[in-house]
Amino acid sequence: MDDGKPSGPRTKWWSRPSTDRDRPAGPEEDGAAATGVADASGTAPAGPGGTAGTTAGERLPHTTPDGDYTPAPPAAAPPPAADRGTPAPAEPAPPAAEPHVHRTQPLHAPDEYSTPPYGGPGPWAPAPPVQRPVATPAHGTPVPPPYAGTDGHGTAAPPVAAAPAQGGQEHHTDPWPPPHTVPQQHPVPQPPGQTPQQTSQWMRYDPWGAPRQPLSHPGPGQGVDDVRPRKARRGTVLVGAALLALLAGGIGGGVGAYVERNGGLTTVELPQSGRDAGGRAPDSVAGIAARALPGVVTLHVNGSAESGTGTGFVLDDRGHILTNNHVVAPAGSNGDITVTFSGGESAAAEIVGKDSGYDLAVVKVTGVSGLTPLPLGNSDNVRVGDPVVAIGAPFDLSNTVTSGIISAKERPITAGGEKGDGTDVSYVDALQTDAPINPGNSGGPLVDAEARVIGINSAIRAADSGSGLDGGQSGSIGLGFAIPINQGKRVAEELISTGKATHPVIGVTLDMEFTGDGAKVGGKAAGGASAVTEGGPADKAGIRSGDIITEVEGQRVHSGEELIVKIRAHRPGDRLGLVLTRGGKELSMTLTLGSASGT
Numbered sequence: 001m002d003d004g005k006p007s008g009p010r011t012k013w014w015s016r017p018s019t020d021r022d023r024p025a026g027p028e029e030d031g032a033a034a035t036g037v038a039d040a041s042g043t044a045p046a047g048p049g050g051t052a053g054t055t056a057g058e059r060l061p062h063t064t065p066d067g068d069y070t071p072a073p074p075a076a077a078p079p080p081a082a083d084r085g086t087p088a089p090a091e092p093a094p095p096a097a098e099p100h101v102h103r104t105q106p107l108h109a110p111d112e113y114s115t116p117p118y119g120g121p122g123p124w125a126p127a128p129p130v131q132r133p134v135a136t137p138a139h140g141t142p143v144p145p146p147y148a149g150t151d152g153h154g155t156a157a158p159p160v161a162a163a164p165a166q167g168g169q170e171h172h173t174d175p176w177p178p179p180h181t182v183p184q185q186h187p188v189p190q191p192p193g194q195t196p197q198q199t200s201q202w203m204r205y206d207p208w209g210a211p212r213q214p215l216s217h218p219g220p221g222q223g224v225d226d227v228r229p230r231k232a233r234r235g236t237v238l239v240g241a242a243l244l245a246l247l248a249g250g251i252g253g254g255v256g257a258y259v260e261r262n263g264g265l266t267t268v269e270l271p272q273s274g275r276d277a278g279g280r281a282p283d284s285v286a287g288i289a290a291r292a293l294p295g296v297v298t299l300h301v302n303g304s305a306e307s308g309t310g311t312g313f314v315l316d317d318r319g320h321i322l323t324n325n326h327v328v329a330p331a332g333s334n335g336d337i338t339v340t341f342s343g344g345e346s347a348a349a350e351i352v353g354k355d356s357g358y359d360l361a362v363v364k365v366t367g368v369s370g371l372t373p374l375p376l377g378n379s380d381n382v383r384v385g386d387p388v389v390a391i392g393a394p395f396d397l398s399n400t401v402t403s404g405i406i407s408a409k410e411r412p413i414t415a416g417g418e419k420g421d422g423t424d425v426s427y428v429d430a431l432q433t434d435a436p437i438n439p440g441n442s443g444g445p446l447v448d449a450e451a452r453v454i455g456i457n458s459a460i461r462a463a464d465s466g467s468g469l470d471g472g473q474s475g476s477i478g479l480g481f482a483i484p485i486n487q488g489k490r491v492a493e494e495l496i497s498t499g500k501a502t503h504p505v506i507g508v509t510l511d512m513e514f515t516g517d518g519a520k521v522g523g524k525a526a527g528g529a530s531a532v533t534e535g536g537p538a539d540k541a542g543i544r545s546g547d548i549i550t551e552v553e554g555q556r557v558h559s560g561e562e563l564i565v566k567i568r569a570h571r572p573g574d575r576l577g578l579v580l581t582r583g584g585k586e587l588s589m590t591l592t593l594g595s596a597s598g599t
Helices: 027-034 231-262 285-295 325-331 485-498 537-541 560-568
Strands: 296-302 307-314 322-323 336-341 344-356 360-365 388-391 399-417 426-433 445-447 453-462 466-468 480-484 502-505 548-552 575-582 587-590 592-598
Touching: 027 322, 285 388, 285 445, 296 322, 296 325, 307 388, 307 537, 325 336, 325 344, 325 360, 336 360, 336 388, 336 466, 336 592, 344 485, 360 485, 360 537, 388 453, 399 453, 399 560, 426 453, 480 485, 502 560, 537 575, 537 587, 548 560
Parallel strands: none
Antiparallel strands: 296 307, 296 336, 307 322, 322 360, 336 344, 344 360, 388 399, 388 445, 399 426, 426 480, 445 453, 453 466, 453 480, 502 592, 548 575, 575 587
16 A cells, blocks of 8 residues: 555554654554554564565565564554654664574465455564553544643653664653563664663553543653652642631621621511501500600609608699698608609799698799699599509609509508608508509509599508509509598698698597407597597497497498598598497497588
8 A cells, every 4th residue: 555655545453654754753653553553653673684664555675575574572652742743853873683583374365455453564563662552542642731731641751862773773762661561572682782671651642531640650760750749739739728717707607796786798678567646545555645744754862861862743823733641740840852844844832731640741832824734533433443643653654554454443452650650651542453552653643544644642552562652662463552532632721721630530549459359449448538529529429338330331341441541531520320239239329520620
């Protein structure tokens, strides 16, 4: 065949192109080299006489008429170049002596059509010393640039000098010495003084492999020092990674702190309804409070021995304010009383009158205009369950509003008694409410749904101190008591008019140590006098010592305190119907209440 000519058809994989052509390696030669038959430079192995191999169709110079020939060792491959179009420089080699080589007999006659495996040079021709004689890519596939001029790992390998070829044939150096040299089937002796020729190691190119990987063997080539990762570079990478982690942690911590303090990186606006006109139903708690608060005041009392805080409400536009007697009691005769209105204005006040038996007092402010008196209701119209609102300054928290209902009516309670002689004991036929009342609420108004005053908050039942008008310092447990406004109105009118209040009396001395059911009239009064006042209301009605009063106006009486409470719930001059027991017999009678000055 004539495919060895430059202008002929492409070289077949079994052709043996000549190496004595001094020209750049073209795609045809590259294709031949890729098959693993020719060496890296595109040349065929030299013959026994140092003559280069012939092209297909030419007869080898050292073959016998019957096709016998002598194989020659492969020549060194030229170094691969990044640009396959650039010819590699050739080095001249001195001629070498041709040794005598035994000729082998071919296994069969050559095929005249040169068809493998029966064409020349035949399958008995020794293959080049490669590591893996495997198939390579199509003709003209270049070695990828990442491996051009490298040792397969991407590291440049030093060129290795090639031994001079036989017969003066030019050979190129192979920069990639093979890691494992395959022994030659027919070793060729080297001339004296010459080093053995290092053959080319064709590396396998996998187009689907990862980039920068070795072409055939992962290790370095023979004669090249093992390249190890540099510890210094590894240490530098670790230090850099640690610094990057610290920097990222610092930035993350700062961002987290900012988000925690500011609630996020952006401004958050939540949906919210717009402002309304502020109007409320008149009978709602808000509507009641809006109408009642302007007439409620807070009292700060300072005396020589003690001080206190309480509440009061305006009675008229002349500056009269109603409150509890125990609120103003710390002032004594020369103490100071300061009144603070709901709007924040303050004014000094003085006592007009007070009564410990009713636990009521009236103070007056001067030089104040624009007062808002609270309207007074009728406590006789109150029913259990009616809604109520209590306003005051519990623990000096002024303008505090609480709400509840009327829990009970006509609760006989007593308060005071710190003096021990009974002169400071208060007897109240009270309204009971569950609206929270605490120390500081004393003297404040208890208003109904029409914002009318129906009671004066005076006492609470504390869990640790029993009942008391000031309740100590205990909180509310839902048992609050208020003086009915009907009684408060009468006492207030008397205090404003005369400075004193009158008490209704029946003219008897009661036995307060009696433990039976009812109120017992005593045997003797103080100083040995009779327990029934001569010419008094009881004496006129026919009541005697030892009688036990059990009912007043149809209501049961269980103790002396209850009898006093029931009597003081009325005005002097009122007629009362009584039921009593005498010597085991039940008697009924009617009397007219008398009058006595209070303290």
